Amino acid sequence: MPGDNFQDQKVVTDDRELVQRAQAGDMAAFEELVRRHQRGLFSYLYRMCRNSSDAEEMAQAAMVKAWEKLGGFRGASSFKTWLYRIGTNLCFNLRTRRKPTEELTETMAAPDAERPERAYHQKVREDAVRNALERLPADQRAALVLSVYQDMSYQEIADTMGKTVRAVDSLLFRAKTNVRKALAEDRAKGII
Amino acid sequence: MSNNTMNCGQVRRLLPPFLDEELSGRVREQIASHLASCPACRTELEALKADIGLLEQVDTPEVTPFLATRVMAEIRQRGEPAPHGLARLVGSLAAALVVAVSIGAGVFFGFDLTQASTTVAANSTEAAVSYVESSAAGMYSMMSGGD
Numbered sequence: 001m002p003g004d005n006f007q008d009q010k011v012v013t014d015d016r017e018l019v020q021r022a023q024a025g026d027m028a029a030f031e032e033l034v035r036r037h038q039r040g041l042f043s044y045l046y047r048m049c050r051n052s053s054d055a056e057e058m059a060q061a062a063m064v065k066a067w068e069k070l071g072g073f074r075g076a077s078s079f080k081t082w083l084y085r086i087g088t089n090l091c092f093n094l095r096t097r098r099k100p101t102e103e104l105t106e107t108m109a110a111p112d113a114e115r116p117e118r119a120y121h122q123k124v125r126e127d128a129v130r131n132a133l134e135r136l137p138a139d140q141r142a143a144l145v146l147s148v149y150q151d152m153s154y155q156e157i158a159d160t161m162g163k164t165v166r167a168v169d170s171l172l173f174r175a176k177t178n179v180r181k182a183l184a185e186d187r188a189k190g191i192i
Numbered sequence: 193m194s195n196n197t198m199n200c201g202q203v204r205r206l207l208p209p210f211l212d213e214e215l216s217g218r219v220r221e222q223i224a225s226h227l228a229s230c231p232a233c234r235t236e237l238e239a240l241k242a243d244i245g246l247l248e249q250v251d252t253p254e255v256t257p258f259l260a261t262r263v264m265a266e267i268r269q270r271g272e273p274a275p276h277g278l279a280r281l282v283g284s285l286a287a288a289l290v291v292a293v294s295i296g297a298g299v300f301f302g303f304d305l306t307q308a309s310t311t312v313a314a315n316s317t318e319a320a321v322s323y324v325e326s327s328a329a330g331m332y333s334m335m336s337g338g339d
Contacts, residue, residue, distance in 0.1 A: 027264070027267070027268070030264075030267075031260060031264050034259075034260045034263050034264065035260045038255055038259045038260050038263075039254075039255050042252075042255035042259065043252040043255070046252050046253065047252065052253050056255070056256060056259060059255070059259060060259060060262055060263050060266065063263045064263060064266050064267055064270075067267050068270075122249075125246060125249070126249065126250045126251070128246075129246050129247055129249075129250050130250060133247075144247075147212065148244060148247050148248060149247075149248075149252075153212075153214070154209070154212070154214050169208075169209055169214070172208055172209075172212075173205065173208055176208050176240070176243070176244070179243065179247065180239075180240070180243045183243055183246065
């Protein structure tokens with residue numbers, strides 16, 4: 001079995017090699033891929049669906065689906081963008097099935113309990129940003145989240161979303177314009 | 193507004209990819225040159241940076257430490273490794289189909305089920321396996337996402 005001595009390897013193995021091992025049936029290699037990408041994938045899906053239990057459920061479903069489909073993965077894009085694409089499709093399908101009123105937006109706890117005023121302003125700013133993100137159409141939000149929070153290049157975003165680089169540029173321009181407009185309105189109202 | 197080859201409107205449209213370092217060297221140089229001589233566009237660039245900075249400050253909750261464990265548990269529970277799934281799927285479907293055909297034939301002809309199933313199974317196994325293999329191959333191909 002190719003992965004029997006996987007744990008003993010000292011070198012950092014890149015995703016491509018792990019994918020090849022996993023395609024040969026090495027579950028330890030696939031588990032390493034899961035551990036590498038779980039945080040980023042969860043973070044992306046959380047920002048897309050705004051609910052941590054939904055995000056965890058979708059991240060798990062995406063990874064299981066990635067294992068099931070791994071035989072068809074030819075490496076034309078990176079494993080990361082391929083995995084995120086599976087997650088994106090699951091997320092868009094969930095959004096389509098679910099009515100807007102069913103979406104459960106979570107508000108995170110204030111991070112700085114010892115300095116309540118500062119914590120309050122931080123929370124207000126974060127809520128304003130979340131609201132601005134929430135108001136974006138799903139494809140604009142996906143592009144923006146992948147760019148700002150996942151630090152993906154336009155090409156990687158295009159691979160993840162199944163779009164051209166030009167389309168991604170356009171989506172990001174519109175997303176940033178819309179977010180800035182929403183933030184400007186909040187500033188004008190004195191909210192932030 | 194400066195007398196560069198790009199006007200303010202063109203530069204502002206390109207500020208997001210400029211900040212994201214997605215532009216070619218020549219276009220970048222043109223924008224940088226414009227910004228050097230256009231205070232209004234520099235202000236716009238700083239405002240864009242500040243708003244993106246606000247976005248970056250928003251935290252995400254930590255992922256559960258058990259996610260990977262749960263994923264692997266579900267995969268093991270399903271018990272079908274990706275690359276070998278087709279062979280097992282074909283085998284399982286073929287066996288199930290043979291049994292179903294055998295039972296159906298036995299019930300239909302109304303005679304000794306054991307004898308009938310053996311005969312029918314023997315005759316139908318090859319065709320059934322062939323049919324199931326082609327169906328499963330098509331299904332697997334459909335399930336296997338391109339990349």
